[in-house]
Amino acid sequence: MNFNIAIDGPAGAGKSTVAKIIADKMNMTYIDTGAMYRAITLLSIQNGKTDVNDIIELAKQAKICINGKRVYVNGKDVTDDIRNIEVTNHVSKIAKIPEIRILMTKIQQQIAKNKGIVMDGRDIGTTVLPDAKYKFYLTADLKERADRRYKELIREGRKVTLQQIEKDIIQRDYQDKHRAVSPLTVAKDAVVIDTTAKTIIEVVNEILDYIKKGE
Numbered sequence: 001m002n003f004n005i006a007i008d009g010p011a012g013a014g015k016s017t018v019a020k021i022i023a024d025k026m027n028m029t030y031i032d033t034g035a036m037y038r039a040i041t042l043l044s045i046q047n048g049k050t051d052v053n054d055i056i057e058l059a060k061q062a063k064i065c066i067n068g069k070r071v072y073v074n075g076k077d078v079t080d081d082i083r084n085i086e087v088t089n090h091v092s093k094i095a096k097i098p099e100i101r102i103l104m105t106k107i108q109q110q111i112a113k114n115k116g117i118v119m120d121g122r123d124i125g126t127t128v129l130p131d132a133k134y135k136f137y138l139t140a141d142l143k144e145r146a147d148r149r150y151k152e153l154i155r156e157g158r159k160v161t162l163q164q165i166e167k168d169i170i171q172r173d174y175q176d177k178h179r180a181v182s183p184l185t186v187a188k189d190a191v192v193i194d195t196t197a198k199t200i201i202e203v204v205n206e207i208l209d210y211i212k213k214g215e
């Protein structure tokens with residue numbers, strides 16, 4: 001495909017599930033940019049780094065590789081570790097550091113330069129790929145998003161409560177929407193889809209129909 005698709009939105013709106021299916025169906029490559037910020041967060045926790053300059057240095061030296069569905073940092077498979085609660089609760093603090101965003105944005109733009117990419121995140125349509133041919137912003141009610149995340153984590157065997165998940169999502173959304181550099185906002189030219197009462201397949205079909213019309 002000679003174009004890119006940007007999918008943004010808050011936590012738990014269904015972005016990654018939908019983006020993966022769209023990429024599969026359209027024979028495109030799925031890139032999860034949240035995984036990159038999570039990888040840097042994991043590295044900083046594992047190395048006991050709390051100083052911003054130390055974290056920036058770690059990020060500069062980190063070799064992040066997104067290989068199909070697996071994520072590697074400096075050669076180590078961190079796919080499962082980057083989803084843990086500690087990383088989830090710290091990631092927005094790392095993601096607001098301007099130097100980290102500049103580094104990640106450059107990598108993401110490099111990955112997408114030859115097109116054929118479905119990229120999901122918070123600032124893809126606004127900052128990373130402002131020229132993406134298709135931009136979607138997925139959202140859903142807080143309760144629904146918390147419920148989805150809760151069920152997903154319980155399925156993975158993690159010990160969490162719905163109240164805690166809801167609190168974490170509120171906090172993360174707030175930080176992502178209020179940071180100084182590339183906060184989570186709806187790109188002017190994005191199609192907004194409220195997924196609250198929709199199934200995954202309904203959302204996928206809505207996106208595919210929209211793209212078909214644009215071809």
Ligand code: C5P
Pocket residue numbers: 011012033034035037038091092093095096120121122123124172176
């Ligand atoms: O998508 P996911 O929930 O895994 O993203 C984790 C965090 O990474 C977000 O809450 C946000 O702080 C950060 N992020 C970001 N910009 C992106 C993707 C993710 O700031 N493009």
